[in-house]
Amino acid sequence: MLLLRRCHGLTRFGHVHIQRHHLPPAVLSHAARLCSTHDNTSHRHLSGFSWKHGLAGLLAGAGAVIAFGLHRHEAEHPAAAAAAQTAESSSSLPVFGQEEVSKHRSLSEGVWVTFRGGVYDITDFVAMHPGGEKILLAAGGALEPFWALYAVHNQEHVLEILSEYKVGELCAEDLKKQEPAESSDPYSTDPDRHPVLRVNSLKPFNAEPPPEILTDSYITPSAFFFKRNHLPVPQVDPASYQLQVEGLPGGAVTFSLEDLKTRFPKHDVTATVQCAGNRRSEMDREKQVKGLSWGISAISNAKWSGARLRDVLLAAGFGPDVAQWARHVHFEGLDKDVTGAAYGASIPLNKAVSEEGDVLLAYEMNGEKIPPDHGFPVRVVVPGVVGARSVKWVGKIAVSAEESSSHWQQYDYKGFPPGTDWNTVDYKSAPAIQELPVQSAITSPADGALIDSSDGFLTVKGYAWSGGGREVVRVDVSLDGGQTWQVAKLRSSDEAHEAPPPPGRAWAWKLWELTAPLPPPAQELEIICKAVDSSYNVQPETFPPIWNLRGLLSNAWHRVTVKIIEG
């Protein structure tokens, strides 16, 4: 009965076979024990939960930190971890063959997985999985390749949770067959990275440059450009590379790298790319959010060169007739997970085909071939739009009446109100993030820095940028916690006499600097910056009113506190 109640919350998926096989008494008693810790409150909580996508977008591809707080048994069974790790050892649990395990690949039939020789029925955990339904991809098979893909799982408390769902042992013969899967690391061919980068996640690789070097150059050197990978870096042979363009009259058309380089004019676009999670760590300090703990440097600026997407679409058959019904352009990366599912996203058609949209199929970054981490040999660059749409290693483009059904388009990279939590989130209620709001941050001095007062002046530096091609027109800096403001000097190019961008096409950030007298009696200063863009939009003052469960769009005023010391 307790078990029945526990499963009640899952019935929306259809009929659930509660006793799908003969469970030994030990398992039943374990399930009963689990249930006994679920009082009515937590049961209601589970029932009200948006099961299907409630947690989607957290982990899978988004590289988020697993939301183990949602798992109600965390730390209740510390001894269980050891049990999972020694699954090979003898136990009283039944032994299953891979064939039996493979039958359990759905919520209705049960979701089983294997790990280090153990068999786990994780049906009830699916809804609590921070990575959402992506977990179903692993159903009926081994977890190892997935955990190799999403290395965030390799933590002791993850093993602890898993151990609670153990229902049996995998037979020795089938375990042996899995060995190759266990030993392969899909990240083994990832490129070397510069050691100065601050790593947020190794597998997939996510890292940002230290703020103190971020604004040392208007163009970010590629090695320091923030890296945001959702999957292993694919190995693409430029000689055999083919870009497929679909959805246009006349059927699919393919372009080689040589085609892109020779059949279309080469365009240069200096564009800043920002991750939707830039500055997440600050929002997280207000109230916990889920996601990689980015500092202020998940943003960088490069000169991209390549063919215009518009030109390629026109060559592939795009025309006014297509514009009648098409609304979106999809991009699919060559980076794939173990099931062969590729990273994907889409942008609105008008951005893709507008002469002023400046969307590139870039084959150069800062005048050189694009480095592996940034999309070699070809990536999309969608200026003014969240980085997640600038699909790297692009292999397929499709014109469509619908938005991409990709996980990253539908169940991630959306903004929600501060009152929405993981129990109430409805992904259909918010539009996919495209243009980003106005942003700025202080890169120097660092928070907590000691400032020598001997010369009487303080220099503050940073970056400012806005989405949608809206130029940053002003950055205000306060040395007194927002009581008074001074206007920073803006720098928009390395070349002093470069013409300003046309209205609505200011794709690149501005670096800014202010040198001001130190307020004489101050021992501590709260320095704040806030930017204004050409639509006179401004940054919000604080994080609570823009707080959202995924920690995206974190653009409140940036604040650093410094101590003044006598030199």
Next chain:
Amino acid sequence: MLLLRRCHGLTRFGHVHIQRHHLPPAVLSHAARLCSTHDNTSHRHLSGFSWKHGLAGLLAGAGAVIAFGLHRHEAEHPAAAAAAQTAESSSSLPVFGQEEVSKHRSLSEGVWVTFRGGVYDITDFVAMHPGGEKILLAAGGALEPFWALYAVHNQEHVLEILSEYKVGELCAEDLKKQEPAESSDPYSTDPDRHPVLRVNSLKPFNAEPPPEILTDSYITPSAFFFKRNHLPVPQVDPASYQLQVEGLPGGAVTFSLEDLKTRFPKHDVTATVQCAGNRRSEMDREKQVKGLSWGISAISNAKWSGARLRDVLLAAGFGPDVAQWARHVHFEGLDKDVTGAAYGASIPLNKAVSEEGDVLLAYEMNGEKIPPDHGFPVRVVVPGVVGARSVKWVGKIAVSAEESSSHWQQYDYKGFPPGTDWNTVDYKSAPAIQELPVQSAITSPADGALIDSSDGFLTVKGYAWSGGGREVVRVDVSLDGGQTWQVAKLRSSDEAHEAPPPPGRAWAWKLWELTAPLPPPAQELEIICKAVDSSYNVQPETFPPIWNLRGLLSNAWHRVTVKIIEG
């Protein structure tokens, strides 16, 4: 010597003839008395003042309240008012002919004006004039027609100020000649207006509907649509109306109203128009600003119909060759001041000619010919952009490499940092406002309303809009001063099944509504709304960080406080 020091601040205009004519001893002593009240502090203040444009944009055309606080003698000489008003009476001042007065039309030659038979040397006042250099238009002649145009001058303390600059009497014969000018009221042909409107200024006419009716219909009835006139409403004969288009190869082209209606496809665009000064009164409450005291209703929504500007420009000779050099499109109204100077503004070329810009030369408003107050027979409608660029009664359009040199483009309708005051403002430092930032307000309940608690629920209503075609995607409402937020229901059309606008072309507002339980123990509620647009830009929390001396772009969270009473 004192007089010399007084004039020192003006020397940047070139050589100043301090003793341009023989002043009688009384005038010299009057000047000396004026100077004696100028201590060194105020002298420095004057020297540091941005003379030329420091106060421009306040009054002339902007319909602002005169900044008399800047005049240092306010209320120091209360008796002077009577003197000015009885200027016809005998005095010991010299008598001048109009010919002599007319010679004083510049800062170098002195700026003289006449008023009710008195002659005034206002050279020193020019820099302090809240309407800026527009005052020079009156130089050498009678003030009466200008004060009829800008009725804000008809206040006792304005006369007081003027009286201090009196230097003589106009000879009786020339005074008599002025009489027709005195009796003509340029506003005598202004149309009748609906009495429900809340009038901010009668001449020129500026008025807004009461908030409680503003959001009763998605389309604002034309009679209730806010009125924002800079000058008298011109009388335009639709049969002889001619729109002149200049700056294109082949020379000027003119179009009759019939041409616009028959030679070009008729387009309908539902677009919200908002004054840059909407909600100024709230910003003013934080710290005084200059301008008409708009409430929350200087915004309205209408269906506009007419020819696309793009089509008309193409017909007039616009093409890729022009796009090579042209950057702006200027509009000039048929509304003119007494000197014949017309209202003018410009928009960026790409907005004007883009297929997605939806800029109209509208001849219909809400399905009927445009009412006189809204631009009959033809006005520009620039969707997504500040109302000031949607030039009414448009008579001339010019394609140009430069922005309009119009006062309203260069010295008004710009945003400045909170630290900028009238002494430090540099109009060149800020871009002309085009796209407006995200905005929302609560239209019901009204601030201070008494709410009957008997049904236990409260309904809050309002509007939300953003510039640049960015759709409002969410409105958050708080009933507890911003501690918690609920999401309002949005309504984007009167017609339930109307297709959503394409991305970047959401020109019309959304009305919103939230019905929520009354917090049980509350006796008073602070209700707040804040909107989020499709670029995820948000409204700032408070006014001080966005405060600017003209009170523009006033889009902080809207707050109303209501009292709960038992029914």
